Amino acid sequence: MITRMSTLFLRTLRDDPADAEVPSHKLLVRAGYVRRTAPGVYSWLPLGLRVFRHVEQIVREEMDAMGAQEILLPALLPRDPYEATNRWTEYGPNLFRLKDRKGAEMLLGPTHEEIFTQLVKGEYSSYKDLPVILYQVQTKYRDEERPRAGILRGREFVMKDSYSFDLDDAGLQASYDKHRAAYQRIFDRLGVDYVIVKATAGAMGGSRSEEFLAVCEVGEDTFVRSTESDYAANVEAVTTTVPDALPFDGLPAAVVHETGDTPTIDTLVDWANASLPPRGGNTAYTAADTLKNVMVKIRKPGGDWEITAVGVPGDREVDFKRLEASVEPAEVELLDDADFAANPALVKGYIGPKGVQGAEFTYLVDPRVVDGTSWITGADVKGKHYVDLVVGRDFTPDGVIEAASVRDGDPSPDGNGVLTSAKGIEIGHIFQLGRKYADAFGLDVLGENGKPVRVTMGSYGLGVSRMVAVLAEQMHDDKGLRWPREVAPFDVHLVIANKDEAAVAGASELADALDAAGLSVLLDDRKASPGVKFKDSELLGMPVVVVVGRGWANGTVEIRDRFTGESVEAPVDGATDAVIAAVRG
């Protein structure tokens, strides 16, 4: 196939769009791949659509290869099934809701667990029917609060979503593993730099879950990975390495000190260094010697708000996302002024374990707060703190909670190396849902023994439109886009940079020969200067650029590799073969 730029619906832009912050967004707009139609809603122009279709094709091939069956559900969905799972409400303002002409409430599907579950329930009834994996490549809708970065986080986007239906946990595990392997094949074929991180399940419910994150500075997801193993996890999913408990023997007794106006960790540490005898080793006191108690309230679904204190070493913050993930599906909020006013036992800035537990609130601590550790912490009276308050001797927490911030240098949970953090973009997410949706819709099949078996499910998402932005983000350079061959809009960008009639005719013949060899060719036959054409070829990013230019008179064409920037002169006679070789690499 030969596409001529003289008639292609494409205008490249010199300037970055005003609303673009990340490189992929700037470049995809400047190169005429996408255009904004509404906030977070984009149109695909010819070149962008070709990349998109190529990504879609790779996804489809690998899904088919793993035995998944493609179907296609509507995007416009009835409210009822999403009411049955409570997601009509849980999705909050992220869900696009509408009413039809008869007043029936509908929604634009953000993900389709409900509909797939109902569909399988409608068709299948016997254990012999399972397992089955169904998928679709479909347009999804989420009313993001801050749609950003062009197609990286849009409100209308295309996902591959698939769903597995199995009789038992082993079956689910097998379906999950199949997906995991298929995703690896897909991302490997696409050439994405990615990590697989342990993730929390969030609103999807279910147990095991992993995210595929494209490693990318502009990513919104922070993850950590080990310096010395392939351990990687979402910050929410990191588990703290628990130190051994210490013996109580010889520990000084807890003493309440007048600490003055010391409501913050910083002021408390300053007081300690000024007022307490030096510690063994003559090191200064630090925030790590203090125990910070953050007051929150937690509400389980259908329950009441319950006040809880979270105790973490004073050198760490409470990471609210980690806290939320730990209490999910319960909600959690910080105590507000009214809560403090209603609970005078909680003395802001001076709260300690004894006051919390004395007032019969729950006291949860970071896993590092083990028996035998000594802390400087609040004495529940304004201007007073405990020194040498020992866990397991002076108080016993009601439990532990993963809520403290994770830091570079923390030990890796797998025992190998330490953690470093990086940013990533979620490109895939695989979930073991278990029976949450099957329970909601009563999805049973008749078992081998004649008794009904509740089906167990998995749910697997992969961002197809987002992948176009991810590839642009990871592979671009300062001159423009760069596409790997499998997804590039065209295999070859053939630039006519010589007005000589014979050169123009020769370029046309070369394009025909490449076309005949099964390559797709973008032919720059415009009346523009070589300089403009070269700049556009760099911006557009086909993997191989062929220039019919000055060398033509000497019987050569130039073959440029867009990734390496290397360029070779090839004799006109063997040019077709040389270009084919360059493309097939």
Added chain:
Amino acid sequence: MITRMSTLFLRTLRDDPADAEVPSHKLLVRAGYVRRTAPGVYSWLPLGLRVFRHVEQIVREEMDAMGAQEILLPALLPRDPYEATNRWTEYGPNLFRLKDRKGAEMLLGPTHEEIFTQLVKGEYSSYKDLPVILYQVQTKYRDEERPRAGILRGREFVMKDSYSFDLDDAGLQASYDKHRAAYQRIFDRLGVDYVIVKATAGAMGGSRSEEFLAVCEVGEDTFVRSTESDYAANVEAVTTTVPDALPFDGLPAAVVHETGDTPTIDTLVDWANASLPPRGGNTAYTAADTLKNVMVKIRKPGGDWEITAVGVPGDREVDFKRLEASVEPAEVELLDDADFAANPALVKGYIGPKGVQGAEFTYLVDPRVVDGTSWITGADVKGKHYVDLVVGRDFTPDGVIEAASVRDGDPSPDGNGVLTSAKGIEIGHIFQLGRKYADAFGLDVLGENGKPVRVTMGSYGLGVSRMVAVLAEQMHDDKGLRWPREVAPFDVHLVIANKDEAAVAGASELADALDAAGLSVLLDDRKASPGVKFKDSELLGMPVVVVVGRGWANGTVEIRDRFTGESVEAPVDGATDAVIAAVRG
């Protein structure tokens, strides 16, 4: 590709779905091609999706071949552009409207003239950029009052819509002709029985327009065609053959008669036959001798309601759809009781031309009501009618209007043969929009002379998802679906109807050989009786069914043609070639 029915996500149904009335709907559901998700909203199961994709592919190939460029716009659209063309309002309840989390009004696109116009305005600025034709294959939304017949008229459906942009009328005509030819190629490849009918433009605006109708009893569109030429038209677009005017010489004078209680045409004709002297030739008076005057009110956009009488021969009705098409974009309604009460000059049941014009209302007539014709018609007094009221002598109409019903036997407007009516399903619609949308958005390009040129547009729709139903509707028989090879889910349905191990192995080998030859094979490897399998093969409708059955022992397989019902025995040895020959036909 080999797909095994033992694992295919497919359950055929014995009974018709309760809500299905038309054969294609019944069969597509029974054969497990589609499932209903909400009223007018359907899911595509594996077999249906394969047909759908094949149709899409043919459409795409022919659009590409004509030089159209594919892009993809969002379905979720902002209100503003549709406000600029007034379609936000004009679409009425057919438009799905919604608000996003910030309260911004949005819609689900029913068609995309506005967005394409804006897009081209954003990219192009010179006469050198044109012409251009852009298309998309995209999901559309219309909140139909009565979604019906499954995917034949859904609320979420897939269309190919394209838009042409030209500098002048000749360019638009060329783009239109290209589409017309491409549509013919598409429908010919699909094997659809269709007609091209002249159509009115409706709410799209613009001048020339033709519809492609699949000839189909269950269609909602009535069209007429000539018995002796290829003339065909929507009933709304039929023009009446105007008879010659007659001389006034020798016509009797108009006389007012007491006709008693004769408010209807039937009672008036009875009176005439009982009371008037016999006509020349001694034939009875008929409704055709009377002039019926129907009172309506018409409102042009932005104007007031104006009362108008429509005079048609008494043997015809006023066809409201034809009337609406004639006055479009004005609205039209019948006068109601309040209107009559406010206008006592209009004597219901006895209204005549003189009363209408005497009260200074507009009087429009059917084109057959030519000068020199004599009529029995109202005298504007209760119980009185004119006889021999002559057009052009006794009154002069204010104009003619196409509003009378069209009947089988009416002369074909092209002068060849007479019209017969039939039912059709709209599968394509091509419009010359002209400058309506370019005007709304100020779409100009700089002309060759340096002055701005307003662009002229065409808009072209083709129903992709609907086509699946149309093919099912036109090609099914009483046993089930029948698919032409280019769109069939699989080329071959290979039925194992012999439990013998060698037969099963042989069938598997045959499937492999067909797969290797590039055919797609649906292999019925289920543990079911041959009878069940044969029935399903008829219901599912692959064009070629191969049975490995009893004949296996004698070294033969059976090859059935699903369209003709014919069946041949082929020796196992040459079975692969015989099946390939049968498929390639």
